Amino acid sequence: MAASEKPKVAVLGAGSWGTALAALIARHGHDTVLWGRDPAVVTAIADSHQNPRYLPGIALPEPLRATTALPAALDAADLVLVVVPSHAFAGILEALAPLRPAHAGVAWATKGFEPGSGRFLHEVASERLGPGVPLAVVTGPSFAREVAQGLPTALTVHSDDAGFCQQVADVLHGPAFRAYTGNDMRGAELGGAMKNVLAVATGVADGMGLGLNARAGLITRGLNEMLRLNIALGGRPETLMGLAGLGDLVLTCTGDLSRNRRLGLALGRGASIEQAVREIGQVVESLQTADEVMRLAGVHGIELPIAEGVRDVLHGTVTPAEGLARLMARERKAEYPQSLFC
Ligand SMILES: NC(=O)C1=CN([C@@H]2O[C@H](COP(=O)(O)OP(=O)(O)OC[C@H]3O[C@@H](n4cnc5c(N)ncnc54)[C@H](OP(=O)(O)O)[C@@H]3O)[C@@H](O)[C@H]2O)C=CC1
Numbered sequence: 001m002a003a004s005e006k007p008k009v010a011v012l013g014a015g016s017w018g019t020a021l022a023a024l025i026a027r028h029g030h031d032t033v034l035w036g037r038d039p040a041v042v043t044a045i046a047d048s049h050q051n052p053r054y055l056p057g058i059a060l061p062e063p064l065r066a067t068t069a070l071p072a073a074l075d076a077a078d079l080v081l082v083v084v085p086s087h088a089f090a091g092i093l094e095a096l097a098p099l100r101p102a103h104a105g106v107a108w109a110t111k112g113f114e115p116g117s118g119r120f121l122h123e124v125a126s127e128r129l130g131p132g133v134p135l136a137v138v139t140g141p142s143f144a145r146e147v148a149q150g151l152p153t154a155l156t157v158h159s160d161d162a163g164f165c166q167q168v169a170d171v172l173h174g175p176a177f178r179a180y181t182g183n184d185m186r187g188a189e190l191g192g193a194m195k196n197v198l199a200v201a202t203g204v205a206d207g208m209g210l211g212l213n214a215r216a217g218l219i220t221r222g223l224n225e226m227l228r229l230n231i232a233l234g235g236r237p238e239t240l241m242g243l244a245g246l247g248d249l250v251l252t253c254t255g256d257l258s259r260n261r262r263l264g265l266a267l268g269r270g271a272s273i274e275q276a277v278r279e280i281g282q283v284v285e286s287l288q289t290a291d292e293v294m295r296l297a298g299v300h301g302i303e304l305p306i307a308e309g310v311r312d313v314l315h316g317t318v319t320p321a322e323g324l325a326r327l328m329a330r331e332r333k334a335e336y337p338q339s340l341f342c
């Protein structure tokens with residue numbers, strides 16, 4: 001690629017977020033190809049510039065290409081952006097590893113941990129790709145539908161490789177999209193994963209009609225849980241006070257476009273998990289992430305009462321009303337028993 005040329009981008013995952021990001025990048029003038037596994041979705045994107053399954057009614061840019069062939073998607077790519085759900089992340093990394101052009105770095109916009117192990121996705125990526133491959137995580141408050149509609153959005157890109165971080169941010173940054181940068185992959189990934197669990201908690205509270213005070217209390221004490229786990233895992237507190245933490249927490253806990261919040265709303269109103277998940281019809285990351293957050297909390301000996309309540313409600317071992325009673329019965333204590341910032 002000549003220095004003056006725009007990087008060619010391969011986006012892997014043609015769900016709502018992969019499609020929205022591919023459309024954004026194509027609108028910025030990059031040669032962009034979107035890989036998806038469903039031929040019907042790929043054909044609709046290629047032929048009618050729409051993704052009727054995941055972003056109905058939104059016109060996608062005509063130059064955006066789509067394919068079901070992974071080798072074709074990765075051919076001559078300068079940058080790879082993975083946007084599949086966390087349960088599919090390791091498999092996609094495995095598949096792309098032998099096909100990746102040697103100079104192409106790999107970023108992802110997936111939010112979650114590796115299901116079953118609780119490993120960070122950057123740990124999975126570096127294991128599957130081997131040493132020396134530039135890696136970055138893209139995260140922050142961003143509903144796919146709004147990005148696809150061109151509404152203003154701010155996100156953050158974190159990487160240990162400053163040059164790759166800038167490259168990813170350059171590709172995303174544009175007239176309606178601000179891309180910030182940072183170098184705390186742990187904090188950024190933890191924030192994006194854990195806010196999904198906390199969004200279920202506020203959804204449940206709102207579904208039960210507990211009021212606005214309860215919602216604000218849950219968001220704030222949820223942020224406290226994020227900060228405590230983040231410190232134990234080696235992330236930096238300021239990362240969680242920014243777009244990757246507080247920003248995404250507020251969006252997902254209050255915005256009804258959130259699938260995790262909608263799951264909580266349905267449970268709080270008395271629906272069964274099966275019914276709620278079926279009606280949402282898209283990925284709901286908290287179903288995996290709640291277990292992994294509690295696994296990590298156990299390993300590090302940290303109490304996370306809200307996340308624990310969500311985990312137990314999702315497993316059906318407590319009802320929303322019992323979960324609320326458990327939280328309200330907790331011992332009174334100092335808001336910050338010790339400073340989180342030193
Ligand atoms: N939507 C949003 O607003 C945002 C989402 N994210 C994150 O992005 C990630 C992707 O979510 P999102 O796009 O919203 O999810 P969607 O439910 O909209 O789409 C999921 C996509 O992943 C595909 N997929 C599922 N399993 C596999 C697999 N094993 N191999 C390959 N592809 C697979 C699905 O294909 P198929 O249709 O064939 O099942 C579908 O294209 C999640 O981690 C989410 O938290 C982050 C920020 C915003």
Ligand SMILES: O=C(CO)COP(=O)(O)O
Nearest residue numbers: 140141142143258259260
């Ligand atoms: O991550 C998101 C917004 O930043 C999307 O949230 P949901 O997965 O809950 O829809």
